[in-house]
Amino acid sequence: MLDLQVVSVDTLSDKYVLIKLTYGHPLPSMVPGQFVEVLIDNGAQTFLRRPISINNVDIEKNQLWLLVAMVGDGTRHLARLKAGDSLNCVLPLGNGFTFPDTVMQAAERRFLLVGGGVGVAPLLYFGKELHDMGCVPSFLLGARTAKDLLLVREFMRYGNVYLTTEDGSGGEKGFVTDHSILKSERFDQISTCGPLPMMKAVARYAAKVNTYCEASLENMMACGLGACLCCVEKTKMGNVCVCKEGPVFDVNKLLWL
Amino acid sequence: MARLNVNIQNLELKNPVMTASGTFGYGLEFADFIHLEDLGGIIVKGTTLHPREGNDYPRMVETASGMLNCVGLQNKGVDYFCKHIYPEIKSIDTNMIVNVSGSTLEDYAECAARINELDKIPAIELNISCPNVRQGGMAFGVTCEGAASVVKAVRAKYNKTLIVKLSPNVTNIADIACAVEAEGADSVSLINTLMGMAIDIEKRKPILSIGTGGLSGPAVKPVALRMVWQVAKAVKIPVVGLGGICTAQDAIEFLMAGATAIEIGTANFLDPAVTIKVRDGINDWLDRHGCQSVQEIIGAIS
Numbered sequence: 001m002l003d004l005q006v007v008s009v010d011t012l013s014d015k016y017v018l019i020k021l022t023y024g025h026p027l028p029s030m031v032p033g034q035f036v037e038v039l040i041d042n043g044a045q046t047f048l049r050r051p052i053s054i055n056n057v058d059i060e061k062n063q064l065w066l067l068v069a070m071v072g073d074g075t076r077h078l079a080r081l082k083a084g085d086s087l088n089c090v091l092p093l094g095n096g097f098t099f100p101d102t103v104m105q106a107a108e109r110r111f112l113l114v115g116g117g118v119g120v121a122p123l124l125y126f127g128k129e130l131h132d133m134g135c136v137p138s139f140l141l142g143a144r145t146a147k148d149l150l151l152v153r154e155f156m157r158y159g160n161v162y163l164t165t166e167d168g169s170g171g172e173k174g175f176v177t178d179h180s181i182l183k184s185e186r187f188d189q190i191s192t193c194g195p196l197p198m199m200k201a202v203a204r205y206a207a208k209v210n211t212y213c214e215a216s217l218e219n220m221m222a223c224g225l226g227a228c229l230c231c232v233e234k235t236k237m238g239n240v241c242v243c244k245e246g247p248v249f250d251v252n253k254l255l256w257l
Numbered sequence: 258m259a260r261l262n263v264n265i266q267n268l269e270l271k272n273p274v275m276t277a278s279g280t281f282g283y284g285l286e287f288a289d290f291i292h293l294e295d296l297g298g299i300i301v302k303g304t305t306l307h308p309r310e311g312n313d314y315p316r317m318v319e320t321a322s323g324m325l326n327c328v329g330l331q332n333k334g335v336d337y338f339c340k341h342i343y344p345e346i347k348s349i350d351t352n353m354i355v356n357v358s359g360s361t362l363e364d365y366a367e368c369a370a371r372i373n374e375l376d377k378i379p380a381i382e383l384n385i386s387c388p389n390v391r392q393g394g395m396a397f398g399v400t401c402e403g404a405a406s407v408v409k410a411v412r413a414k415y416n417k418t419l420i421v422k423l424s425p426n427v428t429n430i431a432d433i434a435c436a437v438e439a440e441g442a443d444s445v446s447l448i449n450t451l452m453g454m455a456i457d458i459e460k461r462k463p464i465l466s467i468g469t470g471g472l473s474g475p476a477v478k479p480v481a482l483r484m485v486w487q488v489a490k491a492v493k494i495p496v497v498g499l500g501g502i503c504t505a506q507d508a509i510e511f512l513m514a515g516a517t518a519i520e521i522g523t524a525n526f527l528d529p530a531v532t533i534k535v536r537d538g539i540n541d542w543l544d545r546h547g548c549q550s551v552q553e554i555i556g557a558i559s
Contacts, residue, residue, distance in 0.1 A: 001290060001529060039527065044322045047474065048526060090529060222317050222324060223526045227282035229302075229328050230317035239310055239331055244286075 002028075006085040007063060013147050016118065017079040018055070019066045021087060027064055030057050032126035033096035033216055033248045036066070037224040038078065039088040046074040051221050051243070053122040053193070054092065056154075064091075065125075067150060069118035093224050094247045097126045097191050098214055099133070106133040112187040113159075114140045114176050114202050116194025120150055122216055123193060124158075131158035138162065138187070140179055142198065146170030177201045187211055191248070203251040213251045217242045259543035260550040261536070263297070263517050265495045266443040268352060268380050268418040270297035270518055273551060274508065274536045277499050277522030278303055278356035278382060278422075279328065283346050290529035295536065297518060298352035300382050301342075305358050306368040308334035312389060313466040318455045323474025323501070324523060325453050327389040327465045330358050335371045347377035356422070358384040362410040370414040379417055383407065383442075386424030386449035388471045398424040398449075401436035408440035420497060423447040423488070425477075430484050431491035438492045446497035446520065447488060448481045474523040475501040482514050489515020489556060503531065505538020512539075515556040 004021040011017055037049035056065035070076045081087065100106040111130055113123040120141050130137045137159035143149045146169035155161045162181045163171025172179050176198060182205060192202045193216035206213030219231040219242040226244030233242050235253050240246070251257065261272035275298035281287060284299040293299065311331025318325050332338070338355070346353050355372050359365035365383070372378055385398035385407050397403040408421055421437045423430055425448035434445045450471025455464045463469070481500020489496045498516030502508050503524040511519045524531045543551060 042527065045319075047322055048319050048324060220315055220317055222326070222523075223280070223286075223529075225282070225286045225529065227286040227302075228280060228317070228326070228526065229311065229331050230326055232311070232314055232316065232331070234314070239314075 001088065001090045003086045003088050004064065006081045006083055006087060008083055009079065009081050011079075012150055015070055015148070016150055017068050017070070018151070019068060019078060019081060021064045021066065021089075022062050027057065027062055028092060030054050030064070030092040031096035032129050033122050034092040034094045035247060036064070036089045036091035037093060037221075038066070040074045040077050043073075043077075046077055048222055049090065049224065050074045050078070051093070051218070051224055053216070054125055055121040056125045056128065067118060067121040090224060094243055095245070097122070097216070097248050098189065099129070100135065103133055106130065106135040109135060109189065110185075110187045111135060111137040112140060112190045113137055114190060114192040114194070116142045116176060116198040117144070117148060118150065119194030119198075119216075120155075121193070123191070124151060124154055126191065127155060127158040136160065138181065138185070140164070140176050140181060142176035142194070143170070175201065177205050190214070192216070200256050203256050206251065207257055214248050215251050215254070216247045217249065218247065259540055259548050260552075261540060263551060263555070265380070265420065265497065265517060266418055268443075270352060272297040272536050273512065273516075273518040273539070274532050275300055275352075275354070275497070275518055275520045276525065276532060277520040278384065280522040280525045283342055284349055284353070285345060287525070287529050291533045294350040295533055296351050298354050299349070300354045300356050300520060301346070302332055303330045303356045303358045303384055303387065304332050304335050304338050304368065304372075305330055305360075306335055306364040308332065308337065315464060315466055316470075318464045318470070320453070320455055320472065321476060323472055323476030325455055325465060325470035325472050326450070327467050327470035329389045329467070330387055335368045339371060339375060343375055343378070347375070352379055353377060354380045354382055354420070356382045356384050357411075358387055358390075360390070362406060365407050366410040366414045369411045373415050373417060380420060381415065381417070382420040382422050382446055383411055384422050384449070386422050386426075388424070388426060388450060388452045388469070389467065395424050395426060398433065399427050401432055404433050405436045405440045408437045408442050412441040418443045420444040420446050422449055424449050425480060425484055425500075426452050431487045434488040434492050438494050442494060444495045444497055444517075445488060445492065446499060448477070448484055448500045451477055451480065473501065475503055477501045478507060482510055485511055485516050486514040486558075502535070503527070505535045505542060508535050508539055509542055509554065512551065512554050513557045517555055
């Protein structure tokens with residue numbers, strides 16, 4: 001549990017902010033796919049911590065990025081933070097996405113990272129780390145409208161970016177699973193994060209083309225430590241905590257397909 | 258430095274701060290945040306004779322100054338506990354207490370009997386008050402006869418410290434406390450969660466999978482405090498107080514209302530190190546007020 005300091009809060013649109021945090025000492029090591037539990041303000045309506053994906057870690061600047069969609073009182077409170085404010089975080093929590101076993105494998109392995117809406121958040125850090133291993137990941141990012149496509153320029157630094165929007169205002173029109181890249185290319189691993197129906201559709205696509213697929217879930221949590229058993233997902237091993245056994249799961253272990 | 262040790266009958270606690278079942282896992286989940294041996298006791302996750310998958314998701318929802326849960330006693334059963342979890346926790350140098358639940362009198366008694374065999378488990382907390390399981394659970398805890406029958410059945414098979422966790426979802430909690438005291442309970446702990454619900458108005462349906470859940474957190478504290486005060490006046494056995502405790506001030510209120518020890522639950526989710534802060538805060542208060550021992554404030558309200 002650390003009191004991090006807010007470096008900046010960048011407004012990405014009327015719905016999203018990017019919060020950059022730092023700390024007086026080196027941040028603990030964090031792997032892509034992990035999350036932090038942030039304390040809002042102990043207010044009556046914003047009492048429990050909020051789990052937020054690790055969007056990026058900048059080791060040189062000792063910064064942690066959180067991409068936040070303003071959906072309720074808690075996230076709106078986060079959006080009002082100012083540079084210099086303190087944010088209490090329990091971190092890092094959960095497992096992470098699957099990396100290639102070796103650098104040699106990384107160069108050959110074709111990764112497709114599929115994100116929807118604010119669910120693109122953990123894929124940036126994952127893509128960056130893959131890129132640093134010598135891999136060129138493909139990012140397939142979807143949103144309702146072009147305004148909801150987040151951090152596209154950041155993603156372009158680390159791999160190939162393919163976009164879809166539901167209204168056609170950016171990239172190809174339709175859902176991520178409608179994108180032409182899925183017809184023209186094959187991948188060795190698909191990692192996805194976003195709305196549940198999207199992730200299930202991605203999992204069905206992956207099953208059809210016989211490709212390993214993992215998904216990052218965001219079930220409602222209380223403790224984040226595997227203690228309260230609130231955030232469970234039904235799996236082939238029974239009910240397991242998304243916060244501790246996940247948030248990233250091999251979709252074949254879930255009961256989706 | 259005031260003396261913080263208290264006794265629940267034969268059970269010695271180095272301080273009055275324990276953790277509430279279901280909010281602290283088996284303790285190990287919090288080992289990165291506190292020294293577990295600094296606690297007065299750790300009450301581990303509810304354990305039943307047979308494994309239970311618990312209720313479907315969603316199992317929790319935040320409400321004003323609190324949360325509702327309907328976990329439904331998910332656990333791998335007492336045999337798994339004895340074989341796989343007990344060896345991991347038995348060396349933790351504090352009172353490791355198992356919360357025991359069941360659906361039938363026989364299940365309760367058999368589960369308690371298995372735990373009775375474990376050297377390093379000096380006490381159980383008998384859960385006759387879980388609002389989230391269909392059979393048993395709270396059903397036993399809402400009548401004097403039901404509560405007495407479980408305690409009698411368990412007492413026959415269990416000879417260490419027996420704490421009985423009471424439901425607040427009753428007309429007169431002091432009557433239930435007296436009924437379990439008469440059957441040989443060493444202590445009562447209260448309150449378990451208050452039954453409540455929350456509705457998703459867009460979907461026009463309850464948010465929790467089973468419709469209702471147990472309310473915990475600061476929202477319930479005044480109710481819990483009042484019940485602890487009523488029960489402490491009605492029984493001779495020590496009372497363990499819980500319900501929304503987040504700070505040392507909250508804990509001291511419970512002690513003054515008559516609790517010998519307290520449990521911290523939901524607050525562990527906000528601050529995984531809260532228990533030690535509460536312990537230190539009690540000590541500071543005692544020092545500031547020239548008290549030699551925490552015993553001086555137990556039941557101190559006039």
